[in-house]
Amino acid sequence: MLGLMQPKKLLISSLITHAARHHGTTEVVSKTVEGSVHRYTYADVERRSRQLARVLLGLGVKAQDRVATLAWNGHRHLEIYYTVSGMEAICHTINPRLHPDDITYIIDHAQDCVVFVDTSFAPLIAEIAPRIAGSVRAVVMMTEPALMPDIPMPAGMRLLCYEDLMAGADEDYAWPEFDENTASGLCYTSGTTGRPKGVLYSHRSTLLHAFAVNMAGALGFKATDRILPVVPMFHVNAWGIPHAAPMAGAALVMPGRHLDGKSLAELMNQERVTMSAGVPTVWMGLLQHLRASGERLATVERIMTGGSACPPLLIEAFGDEYGIEVQHGWGMTELSPVGTYNSPKPAQAGLTREQRYQHTLKQGRALYGVDMKIVNDAGEELPWDGVQFGDLKVRGPFVASAYFGEPAGSALDAEGWFATGDVATIDPDGFMEITDRSKDVIKSGGEWISSITLENIAVSHPDVAEAAVVAALHPKWDERPVLLVMPKPGRTIDPASVLEVYEGKVAKWWLPDAVLVVDELPHTATGKLQKTTLRTKYRHYLDQQPGQQTVPAPG
Secondary structure (H helix, E strand, O other): OOOOOOOOOOOOHHHHHHHHHHOOOOEEEEEOOOOOEEEEEHHHHHHHHHHHHHHHHHOOOOOOOEEEEEOOEOHHHHHHHHHHHHOOOEEEEOOOOOOHHHHHHHHHHHOEEEEEEOHHHHHHHHHHHHHOOOOOOEEEEOOOHHHOOOOOOOOOOEEEEHHHHHHOOOOOOOOOOOOOOOEEEEEEOOOOOOOOOEEEEEHHHHHHHHHHHOOOOOOOOOOOOEEEEOOOOOOHHHHHHHHHHHHHOOEEEEOEOOOOHHHHHHHHHHOOOOEEEEOHHHHHHHHHHHHHHOOOOOOOOEEEEOOOOOOHHHHHHHHHHHOOEEEEEEEOHHHOOEEEEOOOOHHHOOOOHHHHHHHHOOOEEEOOOOEEEEEOOOOOEOOOOOOOOEEEEEEOOOOOOOOOOOOOOOOEOOOOOEEEEEEEEEOOOOOEEEEEEOOOOEEEOOEEEOHHHHHHHHOOOOOEEEEEEEEEEEOOOEEEEEEEEEEOOOOOOOHHHHHHOOOOOOOHHHOOOEEEEOOOOOEOOOOOEOHHHHHHHHOOOOOOOOOOOOOOOOO
């Protein structure tokens, strides 16, 4: 017997139609690529999205065609999000920070037919246009006629203007209904270990993820919130914010291309932002600006950080100096992306200030819809004691089962678990803490050393701006940690003083065998430390240092 409820499909178009009908006057504010501020409402977003659907039909876009974007966070990008998926095509967001060769590969692999491009990426599209002509028949610049760049296009590929196309389009499009399991979005991993891989989302998975992140124990948006997603819309759907905010009726403030501390502080105060989300490097830049300028953030209540481990000093500084709560989350492209969020349970009510800050460093507990476990090298599940750490696996209705172009289920083990590539512990209350990536963990004398822990301690040194720890080969202990530190502007780092900050915080045998001061550290296109490059460069560093002293290993 089936339930007697209306069989309404979980479709992405329902999010923007809900926002337009029930929160129609709520603002969407955008800092444009050109520098001006654009503002309109959810009702306007929905209306213009229907117009854009007419445009895409006129360009020959059909159901399940891939339509790509190379764009910052802005109102036109939001319209593309809802239009493409709403008309049963697939919205393919591309990270413009990737190498042009990777972008070319991604467009070719996805077989995108139309690419929408912000004007700031005109040189990029000019460079790759001849190489993507096999599938792309139109490039649409996301601007007005007066600001159109002059880009030579190969034969068979048209250069079009977004607002020109919109001016000639009707608003009479009606959102279709179809199977909620239909593919809706495509996002490629950053390709740090080989070619990027595509993760193909469905309407159902996207809505379930939006429901999950909107729970009170996660992002928990309210209609009174004004949300600024610093995390780009080309990076895993801006962590689901463009879908979750309209669901809740929260206002959106889009920062465009300028993500430095000064620009963010100005926009946050001007637009009365209450919540923001981004990676730790962004918050470090904002903190440095606030301290240097003496500015404060008048309305910001909390910020979400993810993408990489959050240094303790960020949590303490924003909390103690500015009264802003820093909330840790974790996820990945394959999880839509948010999998855990660090919000307290009753057991955390009695924590001291120091204990609370320490607890906040954990990546958090599973959202509804995500199950997780840690396993040893033999695949046996390990206990949730907060001590033992192992390979982290996840499963759930918004977790990928395969990569785009590969057989369904091919990314899962026999029991349906997806291996994240992270090493983690889970405490008795279910709070997970990433201790490393499986390829970054340092195995010394049969024991594991967490590079993330060593990096977080290093950046507490007053002269250190950023730190990276990699494993170097050692003739006796197999691997030993080597610490690379980058100084803050105008500062000089004394390596011996860096080692002193570890005193009482880690076992002696965890101490790095070498502290190297470097001018800069490489990053991936998503802002993470590029450990692959560093591992290759410093893998044999200790072999090349005769007489290098090492601390005693365990046992």
